[in-house]
Amino acid sequence: MTDISTDILVVGGGPAGLSAASEAASYGARVLIVESDLQLGGQLVKQTHKFFGSRDEYAGTRGYKIADILLSEIKENEQNVKVMINTTVTGYYSEDRTFTAMSGEESYMCIRAQRAIVAAGASERLIPFPNNDLPGVYGAGAVQTLMNVYGVVPGKRVLMVGAGNIGLIVSYQLMQAGVEVAAVVEAMPKIGGYWVHAAKIRRLGVPILLRHSIKEAVGERVVEGAVIMELDDKFAPTGQELRMDCDVICMAVGLSPTTEILSQAGCRMKYVPELCGLVAERDRAMRTSNPDFWSAGDATGIEEASAAMVEGRIAGLCAADSLGLPVKMTKLDEYWTRLDHLRAGEVGSKIRAGIDKVYRDKWEVRLDG
């Protein structure tokens, strides 16, 4: 088994992890990025739409171009950054501060890191319904990967389940790829994503059926259609149903933070519905209750990539600072100002409420250090 050592291990090479790595490396920290996918960039590489936010978060730039910008930034400090793709961090052993990782499917290694920044992102939620094991039932992430990474359309006519930003954006991307979107169904009485994303697909003729959900998939060997149902105020079926023809059912019904490593490291965790799952308590440095661990991005709560990048900067800056490196700590206030702005609106109110539940001004009891 190979042994690797580094100052800072960054788990996950998406927008938060790349920002954290770039920031820490710019102050001279030796950083190892471990990414389970075959390339760096995380979800950014699938994002063909232009980002919101301000210039600081690359607003107006398409997601995959933002990945290129972050990668070229990392290249400026490449002497300090090592990257392992196709590698998954599988465990943490606190007694000797060692991580285990698996590269490909055969090769295992130990990683000794003084500090770790967990930016492992999120996993997709799926909802159960009859026949959801038929070929043609996809998560929205898989549809994006097929289309935008591999250039393969998933089918001819799609029913989208969920009108959050992902459901709305992927619907638009499907139409750009020449795929028909039969409808978007949303159980809530209001779209969850940005109104303008909904307007974009509405004006191209896609119906968004609020208070509707999928009842079942229809088909013998593959998806041939779906039955959708109307819901009342209490999300109970009203009995109104509609059969739709489609060969793809795409689920965009939410994400859950990926936090197993943080749990394993003994970081104090809390289930916060507003942040979409189990997340670590954190302080202003994005440091957890385990002083060797920071966290950033969707792993700290489901939010936009623009916020993930700023959180990554904070974690990278503060992890480098904890190593005694000469960092510009004035940056911390600047980053928090940016985060506060991103979260200031109505859309950010849920995030703010969630963070209030896990934010700690200081730690009463540290594990050590």
Next chain:
Amino acid sequence: MDENESIFNSGVLTDELPGAIRPPQDLWEGKKSGLVVVECPQRIPCNPCATSCPTGAICAFSDINDTPRIDYKKCTGCAICVAVCPGLACFVVDLTFNEDYALYKIPYEMLPLPSKGDTVTCLGRTGEALASGIVETVVEPKHDRTYVIHVSAPKKLANDIRAIKVGG
């Protein structure tokens, strides 16, 4: 919840709202090159329209979550915002094109790309076909694959045409 509210909640504008106000009619009718029409009624953290506006017609935001406010006297109809807005929520409508037709400057990110002289279908906010239009110009202001298609179509639909469909 009334009918209008649930239509709005599905992404269709039903009335004027902060961030989605029509230009003043008298100024609009005489303004060569047209005026911007913004349809961005939700407070979200996004400001490229304001930061990219070359004349300051889209007023600077005090909070990044502000909805756009327009100083129409400063708007030149340049359509930079049309190309820049990540939500494709900016349009320019030039009512001076000719007697019966207006020039609609509409963001477009679909395939196929139309060419000058093509006939396209002009769509309303729910994708309904409203009229045929003629493509007058196709530009890509930021060279980032958001095209701005200049389409001439009936002037009386100035408050309705918000998209085009190429072919048919």
